[in-house]
Amino acid sequence: MPPPAASSRYPSPSQPSGKSEVTDLKSQLRQLAGSRAPGVDDSKRDLFKKVISYMTIGIDVSSVFGEMVMCSATSDIVLKKMCYLYVGNYAKGNPDLSLLTINFLQRDCKDEDPMIRGLALRSLCSLRVPNLVEYLLGPLGSGLKDNNSYVRTIAVTGVLKLYHISASTCIDAEFPATLKSLMLHDSDAQVVANCLAALQEIWSLEASHSEEACREKESLLSKPLIYYFLNRIKEFNEWAQCLILELAVKYVPSDSNDIFDIMNLLEDRLQHANGAVVLATVKVFLQLTLSMTDVHQQVYERIKSPLLTLVSSGSPEQSYAILSHLHLLVVRAPFIFASDYKHFYCQYNEPSYVKKLKLEMLTAIANESNTYEIVTELCEYAANVDIEIARESIRAVGKIALQQYDVNAIVDRLLQFLEMEKDYVTAETLVLVKDLLRKHPQWSHDCISVVGGISSKNIQEPKAKAALIWMLGEYAQDMSDAPYILENLIENWEEEHSAEVRLHLLTAAMKCFFKRAPETQKALGIALAAGIADFHQDVHDRALFYYRVLQYDVHVAERVVSPPQQAVSAFADTQSSEIKDRIFDEFNSLSVIYQKPSYIFTDKEHRGPFEFSDELGSTSITPEVSSDIVPAQQFEANDKDLLLSTDEKDDNKGLSSNNGSAYTAPYESSNISSQMQELAISGPAASATTTQSSFDFDDLLGLGLSTAPAPTPSPPLLKLNARAALDPRAFQQKWRQLPISLSQEYSVNPQGIAALTVPQSLIKHMQSHSIHCIASGGQSPNFKFFFFAQKEAEPLDYLTECIINSSSAKAQIKVKADEQSTSQAFATVFETALSKFGMP
């Protein structure tokens, strides 16, 4: 409706006007408030619109609250609606003024027009002012009994709102029971649906502290109730159907007949126009048949077609959501879409997030029958304008090559990529060729001849350069130029910015040396000298280590650095199957999109340092971890299943598997002092005597030449560095490398257990004792923490895993230490600190 000229152009939100306009509005509203002149409602409407438009763009118009309420004494429903909206928005911040509105809202709740009754009731429940809840009870009670279904629908949601403002008031008024009887007896489908939604929320929140609520929650899943809903499902609208289907997922069928009954009942839901209903039905089918393998397979066949339709219809965002689910399914049952691979060909104009998922799909469904077509298509994308997609496509080709037995054709394709002479294509391809050779060394001949032709000058990306250098070292005997290319690269040591590349250079020079000693000796010498002088700790350590090991015995060195090639049979999966199952259980939710189980991103304790502060909407870092940790790492670290099992990507593993031993890790620390460097030069295991140090070394290499030094008894009191820092990656690495030096169980005092309801408090407490938390997780009664501490004045770390069971009041700790001899001392410090937890 075009309002009068004055207000037809609303102020643009980009120019928020100042206070004067609000004062203006205030006086105008005041003038109109008492007026009964004809046409006054129209002027009021315009003013109300202005107020609401200010409110929308974020100007605080709460100061006109009183005037708005005065003006709302009207029979004009348009005005009423705008006023309700205003009141709902500002009531929370103005509890005193809200009292003014109660009167007219309560009166409107008794209006003869059901629409006004409904609106007033909705607004009344949306005030969200705790001390006004008593005024809600009456209107809500009569709303639930109203003879108009519109009002009842609103009243039901109102009960849920009341529950969130004041749970006890809601429970005491026995509203849940009323909702339950409404749910079973009301004739209106929407009322029933809202009852279900409200009861589900209320009872699952109550269930933690009330047995009755727990029973009620269970009763929602009883057979009669489920059938009551499923039999009537067609009467509900599409959204309510989703709600019911989601309920049905949790139902445990009594026998196979039960399962088939439900599936027959819901079969036609797969043809519903609303994709959300289809997806919810798919979930029911999948979950119901989990225990029946052959039926489960048939379900995959049945749902295929509807799912493919959903992918190709609708907006890209919708396709994205569906594709994420398909990807989850295809990982569980790769065959289902094997013949439909063409559906996942990318369209030129699709957004890259859809393309990426489609590439993943193509990779996952590739098998003997379709590999040729899929790889041909992927090769088209390698020439894509979108570089990111081009890279992904090449990686996809590589992944397919790694999972197939017949890789002949693919190898040719990969080698053709190298001829495209595009930097990023070459770079990605080199990394892939390296992985491929690790799995299928028999292809080395074809690959090496092509790779040898690539000029190392054209490769800038560290990963690609590292891959090339690895191949130079590994296949030095087959590449005539290898020593000279390496020599060239080593001469430019100073210009090489990536530590990863320098590490690879060292190893490659060593390997080359064992195969072609006379040609490489000089280069290796330069490399070791440059390496030992390197400022990067890892590079330095590795160079020094190579030097020492060569000094010790060249043959031993060869066995360590360049053992006979072993083909990698399979590259490790990044996610454990347990996690995948959990995600599958949460089908049709955000978990699938994020590829993480929901507890990781919904539980507060798991969210990590990237926390919101409500007021600022900005990010702040919790004191738990040092600020240089990115959230992704934190998630990884928090997930206890993953904490120690996630491997770094192929490259690092490549190193360790090729070299037979993990040689860098124990001395990898993110904050090394110069003092440490000196120490390290005189002997890497700083505290041990020089004679012992070489033995320690051998022990780490697994050569079995030494015996572990016995822990020193009765250690002196240990002082810890209060400002120690360690990044999660280094922590993980250390944790994997070091042996457990101590494992003990302590009991925790009751105050400590009580304080543990907020696990953060323990973290803070320990921090005050210079023991820092790096990751935490778990739920009552089991909490798990990973701590680290550092010895004062010496960069020696103590890593601790601490599992606290709050019901048995026991804490189990496992300590790993750089310096084993002082671990007992550290444990004592830890126990003392822990025993003080919860004490005032």
Added chain:
Amino acid sequence: MPVAASAIYFLNLRGDVLINRTYRDDVGGNMVDAFRTHIMQTKELGNCPVRQIGGCSFVYMRISNVYIVTVVSSNANVACGFKFVVEAVALFKSYFGGAFDEDAIKNNFVLIYELLDEIMDFGYPQNLSPEILKLYITQEGVRSPFSSKPKDKPVPNATLQVTGAVGWRREGLSYKKNEVFLDIVESVNLLMSSKGNVLRCDVTGKVLMKCFLSGMPDLKLGLNDKIGLEKESEMKSRPAKSGKTIELDDVTFHQCVNLTRFNSEKTVSFVPPDGEFELMKYRITEGVNLPFRVLPTIKELGRTRMEVNVKVKSVFGAKMFALGVVVKIPVPKQTAKTNFQVTSGRAKYNPSIDCLVWKIRKFPGQTESTLSAEIELISTMGEKKSWTRPPIQMEFQVPMFTASGLRVRFLKVWEKSGYNTVEWVRYITKAGSYEIRC
């Protein structure tokens, strides 16, 4: 729970708030700022439509020049969330007549607030059926003339009818002339290799209806699809009539269609909502009749010259014709000069999309047209960068043609008062993503 959205925001491209509706208290007040700083102002925008910031997930869509952002704090159902937004936008469009953009939102914001109040309560989607919402919405879209009197109050018992089995239709509708319009709209998706092999081809079709019928009519639709025909001949125990039958890969229906009857009798029977709606959607991958063949030859002559020759053939019936044919032929970025001849229509070089755009207003069936062009390129000094050759893209509409061959066999209307109806049926095939690699 299906969505339980905590808040919905509408933002323009600059990040200004157009609409701000908070449903639940579990998200902080300044989620918009978070969205702006962490998504809009970073490269993230457009990278992924679902993002987590802090403990909240942002599920967002861009529709024309507006972002619609749904904020949820729980492990929500994303598919449902997106669908809800899509449906809501369709609803808004029906109120303000077509365009959904920043201006339309600014002109209708009170209406949008009213609608948002009704279609979602405390984060749970409620009824989005326009027919029912008419009973509760006081505002009208700005396109309609202003009426100062409050909108006629709902008929006292109108709300009761919603509770009946037919939630999408009011009782007591009456039209002087009873008419039904049925459109079959198909879009053809094609991906063809440079050698002329069809890599991927499918049709997604919609049956759109517009009903102006009195009372509570029962409609029955018969198509020449395979399952329906087989079922029919089986029931009448006589062989199916000869003629083309179509195999539908997948069908979905509007909620008004009786799915039980579809599954048992394979007929589409329904009580239609009043006005416009989408009756069914289907997908076909086998036996698609492509309306156009495109034969491109592109020759790169040295580093500064190219020759492009594109032949387009129409392969539908000679009596039919296509409208609005557009062929977009990509050329390298460093194109300096173009020179072309076309046998019909007009062509020009559009540097902003690096394409030759060739438009033919009316393209009769069983004919062919050619474009031949010479292109001069600026020779680049830098390292040679081979051109990636994006695919040729095509747009068109062919009225009275269905790429799938689907036809309406009958459309019966039955109402207890026994009035006569006029039925109109139209067909149209459009290009979806019609790509030919060259």
